[in-house]
Amino acid sequence: MQPTPAEVARTLAAGHLPAVAHIACRPGPIPVRHVTDAQGHVLLLSPADGAFSTALRPQPGTDDTAMVLDITDVPPVAGSPGLGRVWVSGWAKRLEGDEALQATLEYAEIDASGDLLDVGDSQVLHRMDVAEVRFERNEKLVDVDPDDFAVASPDPLRQIEFDLITDLADHHLAEMSAYVRRQLGSTFQPKDEPRVVRMDRYGFLVRLDEKLARLAFPRPVTDRHDLAHLLHPVLCHRCGS
Template identity: 35%
Template sequence: MFRPGSPLPRTGSAHGGGADADAGTAAGAESVRRGQPRPEAEPDTRRPGAAERMRTLVESNASASLVIPGTDLGDPQWPGQGCCEARAVTGEGDVLLLVPAGSPAARAAAHARDGDLAAVMEITDVAPVAVPHRIRGRAEVAGWLTPVSGGERTACDRLLAERHPSGPFPGAAWTPLRLEVGEGWIGDLRGEGHVEPDEFAAASPDPLARHEAGLLQHLAAAHDDLLRGLCSLLGERQRACGAWEAVVPVALDRFGLRVRFRADGQSFDALFDFPRPVRNASGLRHAIRALFEAGSAP
């Protein structure tokens, strides 16, 4: 499976240099780590693993497309047909995809021998706020594509409808396909990682993923003062607090909030860890409040 290089443009100078800073917890830890995020070497219970991050991205609304070797997915008769209009993950860890009926992807799956059609789903994650270098990560899920039919169709339609209550709805205009996961790769703000099928099936998506976009957009639009207050938790870098032209929240998960500080074409990310992983929206409200209180403390 093809895996590109670093999936993220590095923030910073015109040559792509930059720095990433981890700025401790809401209690005010002030360690600052410079350099780009490092690939994970060992599991860390204080950070989401590669399988959790990939599962979160697969189940998100991030844009995704299919690549099927030997199939022309650029047919002008089917604009966008290489896209997966909806997707969901089964209990066994297979990925269900909804594609236009009659599209090259649907036809290729229908005419392939059972389980013989190799495919790669490519996902691009874009920050929901306006900020330079908005691509936060990319993932690739490689496996084997088969059409969903027979007794499985009803359960598949139900799962897709639950995941996408606003549509598109399974029906004559759409064909559900099943992607049996063979391997996966993710490269994002947390680092890079390979994911095995059993790891993907066993992982759970981040419980805050459905709240992330709305909260980041709200913070960026209405709470610039609170975001700038977090600068006081940056240790040696807090001396430059008044110089930042923009302070923008770029990512959120159950472990913490990532904020991008930018001035004069230079930027760096600071990761503010929550005191403990957050499980739900109520816990998120308490964690965010504690974080901003720490930033505004004298």
């Protein structure tokens, strides 16, 4: 198993990667902070008098503005392949009153930024209702259904992927190398030590000389503790024998 395009798109749009906004009939792109809430709406946090908030001021007679959020993956370590790029399109509306308060709480569940304390004063929140999602990887463009995007969940390991990969490289390289070689059997034995270069809930990607191989977990993992439990037989191979 491996992540679906909807799951990768939600992971990229979760709120932990830099993003820029392209706003209809406005110069840009404009950097903006964001998260995607549990319902699949994009929340956008910005200074009340900043370029982004100014550009999103709706035309007379309307209360929202068309925009595209553009997010490109940042690989966790050197040699890691990128997950791709996602464009999330929709209509953004400034939130006020109770809506802004509720959105502030939802934003804080994902990114507890201190600027959230100033929402309604020097900071504002906009919510973008998603109308279209496009995901690109390796020059292949995929249209993701907005409903699939809304119900997909971001990968639980993405925020700690760097820590996990560097820990394996620094402390468990021999065990992981032996495990990978056992999985490969006699079909392919790399000259260099196999190295984990990406991880997600479904498995990990290993660099084998100039090739990449994906090894799957027996089941999707839910968090770091669950991953540690699943990897214990791998990292302590002699313990399980």
